[in-house]
């Protein structure tokens with residue numbers, strides 16, 4: 571489908587995208603300053619970034635992939651006037667530059683978000699979620715599968731960036747009825763053959779249930795192999811990197827009971843190649859998946875199903891546009907190679923694939939709040 575809906579920008583004061591650039595990004599800079607005893611050089615760079623991202627224009631980045639990802643088109647424009655998807659991604663790239671993540675030196679490769687990710691992984695809530703697996707163990711496999719699928723879906727509420735700008739989000743009750751539910755179609759695609767690609771989102775309390783779901787699918791031979799796509803560098807505060815996968819796996823294998831058993835199963839699957847971790851550069855690209863490079867397109871095209879987790883991946887999947895919510899999900903994803911599923915809690919305005927009655931009921935109940943509040947969720951599938 572050729573995209574006709576307008577691209578989401580952050581230029582309108584009072585809009586959700588505007589608040590992310592004007593308020594969330596400065597809050598993230600403040601959090602990162604506190605995370606490590608950075609030296610004067612990094613603090614100066616963070617001061618400059620704060621000034622630039624709120625009042626300045628997009629600045630060039632030296633070489634590399636950003637030349638292909640549009641830096642030439644957007645340099646010199648206000649952060650608020652370029653596609654929101656683009657300016658958000660660019661922010662994380664600039665933040666990592668400011669703390670010396672890429673430059674040779676002592677801070678190279680140090681994840682500025684690691685302390686908050688580890689706090690979450692070590693939290694009592696994670697303990698409770700892992701302990702709940704023991705009760706599930708006696709249930710039939712189908713029921714366990716459904717519970718683990720929903721665990722992975724609702725794990726997407728555990729998003730540290732979202733909580734920074736919406737501190738009440740976690741306390742707000744989730745609405746268990748999904749706004750779209752293609753889970754039967756999803757299970758039909760998990761027929762035991764082929765590779766499942768799971769494009770992960772957040773680390774910690776989202777990645778753990780994602781891994782548990784993969785363990786279940788491998789154990790029950792609903793898939794032959796899984797490829798877990800993570801980010802090549804820290805991104806959107808809590809997005810999962812390879813280091814976060816290792817932390818989550820170590821957490822699982824050390825856990826008692828079922829959680830530990832799942833952990834060992836996953837560890838073995840990684841060792842024998844049934845579970846592979848990929849960190850493709852495009853996973854941190856400021857672009858929709860329709861623009862993915864040929865190598866990734868070929869790889870994903872070979873999967874029997876690709877599952878995309880979370881809100882940002884959804885925006886990249888359908889295109890970050892003001893679609894009428896009743897736009898067909900199948901048409902909005904028609905440039906994605908192969909069968910695709912989205913598991914997402916709604917944390918931004920973009921949505922497709924709703925039926926008109928559902929949309930009307932949501933608007934009647936909440937105005938437009940359901941789009942961004944993080945209490946609603948969907949499972950959508952295009953076979």
Ligand SMILES: O=P(O)(O)OC[C@H]1O[C@](O)(CO)[C@@H](O)[C@@H]1O
Nearest residue numbers: 590729732880881882883917918
């Ligand atoms: O972790 P997720 O589910 O991709 O959510 C990312 C969040 O950040 C945003 O991109 C806004 O910054 C929203 O899409 C969403 O609220």
